[in-house]
Each structure stands twice: as C-alpha cells, then as structure tokens.
Amino acid sequence: MKKNDFDRELPVPDHFAPEKVGEVWRVAYQQRAAEAALWSRTHGILPASSDSRRIALLLVDVQNTFCIPGFELYVAGRSQTGAVDDNIRLCRFIYRNLHRISLIIATMDTHQAMQIFHSIFLVDEKGEHPGPFSLISVEELEEGRWKPNPEVMRHLGIAPSYAERHLLHYAGELRRGGKYDLTVWPYHAMLGGIGHALVSGVEEALFFHSMARYTQPNFRMKGATPLSEHYSVFGPEVIEGPDGRPVARKDQALVEELFDFDAVIVAGQAKSHCVAWTIADLLENIGDKGRAFARKIYLLEDCTSPVVIPGVVDYTEAADRAFGRFAKAGMHIVSSTDPMALRSI
Secondary structure (H helix, E strand, O other): OOOOOOOOOOOOOOOOOHHHOOOOOOOOHHHHHHHHHHHHHHHOOOOHHHOOOOEEEEEEOOEHHHHOOOOOOOOOOOOOOHHHHHHHHHHHHHHHOOOOOOEEEEEEEOEOOOOOOOHHHEEOOOOOOOOOOOEEOHHHHHOOOOEEOHHHHHHHOOOHHHHHHHHHHHHHHHHHOOOOOEEOOOOOOEOOOHHHOEOHHHHHHHHHHHHHHOOOOEEEEEOOOOOOOOOOOOOOOOOEOOOOOEOOOOOHHHHHHHHOOOEEEEEEOOOOOHHHHHHHHHHHHOHHHHHHHHOOEEEEHHHOOOOEEOOOEEOHHHHHHHHHHHHHOOOEEEOOOOOOOOOOO
C-alpha cells in the first residue's frame, strides 16, 4: 500500500461508537494514543509535516452546549436530532480522511455570566431581566424598555452613562449591518463548565488524529468580551463602541494562517449563526485573494444544522440563503460522504 495515498479512503476505527456521540463521557487518551500509533503503521499514515497538499478542517463550536440534547443551546434543526447526527457524520469524516487532514482548528465559544447577550446584563424599570431568546430592538432601547444592569456595570467597571450609549449603539450597528437583533441567549458555553467542552466523540476523533499524524489541534477561543456577541471566530459582531474605541479585535492572524492551506473544510454549529457568520467574516477578510481563495473552501453541509426552536424561531431558511451566497462566491457545498469532495483539491 502506498503510504498516505491521497485518493484512498481509510476505514473507521472499531473504537468509534456512533450511539455515544450524543452523550458526555471521558476519552481514554492513553488507549487511543496506542491505537493511533498502530493505526498509522497498519495503514501507512505519515506525519502531517510530509503533506504535499495541506488541508485544514475548521470546526466551529462543536461543544456540548450546542451539540448534546438537554444542554443549553442544543442545535436540533428541524429534525430535532440535528447536531447529534451532524457529529456522527463529522467523526466518520475525520477518521476516513485522517491521512488527508493536515490540521484541525477548533473554535470554542467561551462565555461568562456578565455579557451583553445574557439576561443579567439588562433590566427593566422594575429591575427584572429579559427572558432567554428575547430579541432586544433599537426601539425598545430608545424607549427605555431595557437598560444596562447598574450592578453588572459596577462590577465590570463601566460607567452607566457609557453603558447606555454602548447598548443603543450596539443594537443600531447590528441593524445597520443586516445582522440579527440583539438576542438574549440562555447562559451557555460557560468557561470552566461542562457545556464549554468539546463533544466527547469529536474530542476523541481529534485526539486520535493528533496522535496518528503528529499534529496538534489549534484551539481558538472566542466570545469573552462582555460588550459584544462573537458569532464569528474572526471577530465580534460589533468592533467599536460609541466613541470609536475598539470593543475587541479581529483575529487576522487566523485568516492569514488559512491562506497557507490548499483547502479549508468547514463544519460545526450552528449553520445559521456561528458557522454562517464565520464564513461571511472570512469572505470579507480575504481581500485581493477573493474568489481564488473562496474556491479553496469546502462547506460540509451535512455536518451543520440551523437553530430551530419549535414555536419560537426557525432559522433554516436564513441559513440556506447564507450558504447560497457562499456558493455564489465560489465556495463548494459538499457532503461528508461525497467521495469526490476532496479529490478535486
């Protein structure tokens, strides 16, 4: 067998248990490390440093908080099994393409309680907070329906007058940018909590890939700033405050790193939010590389689902429209099971 033959497809290791992907459990690191070494010898898998064609797999927020039923923001899609099914396919994709994927980049939504999109940040005239999934409009803020919580501002060291200006500015910038209204999300992806962790099945696949190919996953944290949501890994929803000072900075270094790959494959959650905004943000930052770079991007559409909360919101159509725009820009919309998905690289 020719080592690292790009066109062959690898089998899925026996340890993979698709029925456990929707659960949280401990990865047996030492055992998987030994198995990965044997797997590499058996299947002639070479270290990633030897790759003549370098492929990056960008995983957006494949975390328990979004992917495990019963967790805070489980992305169910219309099927109501969306993220679990997506991750079963994603794990299989990683194992089958172990020898092709040079680097896995995993973004991690990372929050604390006192942030602009959490209930505690806002109060009405009675001191009560908005409920999860409330949409805060510019008009409501202008009318004084919601204001920044003074106790939160005191803790964060933000002057109440500035906080009010920032909140109105923030909602206005979202509208001017054609983005979703300020959404009050349930507390989720809390730093240090179990919801913040990678899905166990996906974590196991990343670890196995790392051991088999001698390549360290690149974890990128996002979402820690208290004054902006951070759907895209490349930057916050609103970059500047009302006085022009930066709220947070874009991750231009990651954009530049992706330029060096022959292909970038994207999967993760949610198709309508963090995946869509990450890809849109990337398009805005590719500059003169334009369509040539867009043609290097492959979107695994069967490994991502939109936010759907029956009777509340359904972002399926918005997600599909976004992917349509990405395809028009030159990106490839592919399936994880498409045997030709990577052979055209």
